[in-house]
Amino acid sequence: MYLTPEEDKILAGEYGEGMRKAMEILVAIGKIYDAERLIPISSAQISGVSYHNIGDAGLEFLRDFSRGAKVKVKATLNPGGVDLGRWREMKIDKEFMEKQGEIIKIFTSMGIEPTLTCTPYLVGNLPSKGEHIAWSESSAVAYANSVLGAYTNRESGISALAAAIVGKTPMYGMHLKENRRPGIRVVLKTELRYRSDYSVLGYAIAKKTGHSIPYIEGVDKADLESLKLFAASIATYAGAAIFHIKGLTAEWMDFEAPKDYIEITKRDIEEGYGFLRDEFREVDMVWIGCPHTSLKELEEITRLLKDKKVATELWITTSRQVREKAERLGYIEVIEKSGAKVIIDTCVAVAPLLGKFQTLVTNSAKAFYYSRGVNRFKVKVANLEKCIDTALRGVWV
């Protein structure tokens, strides 16, 4: 890989140990993927924040690595393992809380904004079309490449951090236009009525197309929230970094529809819901907010919960910024009066909830995957109205 004289100096340690290590990481990744050179980035999104995920190993690394290291570009943080304001209510112990606090402090000391959300694009980290960025958090990567038309690989927490410190990333994969070309045409033969249908569509496409980049036809409309759910789902089940939807996403016009072709029918969506529903009746928890909810979703939830009382735990996860806006509009008061909790800084998938709840209903296929894997929940996926209705009844009907 070609390095400029300046980059060589960084690698030789002339700008300190933090910069040297970060550069060494980027060079190794560049070598592995045969990158020609490094390119400047304008933003980073850094995952690996929850103490539940990274553990003492991650905390130790961050402690050492952060000495003297500062980020060069706008950088935001993924959710941690706890709502910093209400850890007691979340049944989370003090030691966890303290370690989580230290992790966040370390990131902040490097100049990273403690946004603690998987939706950076809703809180001011909003790259433009054609900008090169280094994001981790797979749902945000798929959203940024596809909907925003920014260029990013699926970074790990460490590689995104290294890129933020150097202000560059190796040029390979999604940074090259030819690698963003769709490989399979997906024709949707059914109508999508609910946002959760988009989430199930992500699973259904992944099941049929594997790792090919899809070029999807037949989706007439999709709001930001539907695309956010779809991106999260297809990133989870297909490992997708990018997708194209005819008429909707940023780059669909730049490519011809591929010849290879599959259809997604009503039956595929129904079968998807079938797969995404474990067996159970009694519901412990309902979770909306994977990825974190937007203001519009909070407004809809407010309408559904007005003057009602929930019979299960109902957690709505979002970012601090969106919660603050919703608070000013009076949404939070209405939602929490029902007994629901609007939780920030974290989510159900990365919080230490193992053994604390058994059954979960959610509107996100990504949530299905991670709640089962990390916290061993039994899970069902349903649309927002059905989720809220289930929270009010306490049982699945």
Add this chain to the structure above:
Amino acid sequence: MEFKGRSISKGFARGEVLLSREPISFYGGVDPNTGVIVEKGHPLEGKSIRDKILIFPRGKGSTVGSYIIYRLAKSHMAPKAIVNIEAEPIVAVGAIISGIPMIDKVDEKIFDLLRDGDIVEVDGDRGILRWMGRG
């Protein structure tokens, strides 16, 4: 006998070979406190990677694996060097942040030509593994 590969993480190490024909996941697959392989059904299950020249095809699993390698190194439970057929970012980044010499792109015949316990030297700067003798 010498194997020419590619430098991934700099440094020099000499030690005993431990071979695994299967990929290794450090997160979930290796006990971060003892360096013992705990993945069920793994050919190295129950064996310690501590102070070995660990030779395996490639890493797999979660990116948290990089941090586990770091933790192993800090508590002196890590391998002395890592040799892969094809490096991927989880193990490569783990080796770099931990200061463990690592090379890749060595010939796959290495699994037939070397035995567990052989003494080898790994030159992480030049991407070379040198056989020094049977252990």
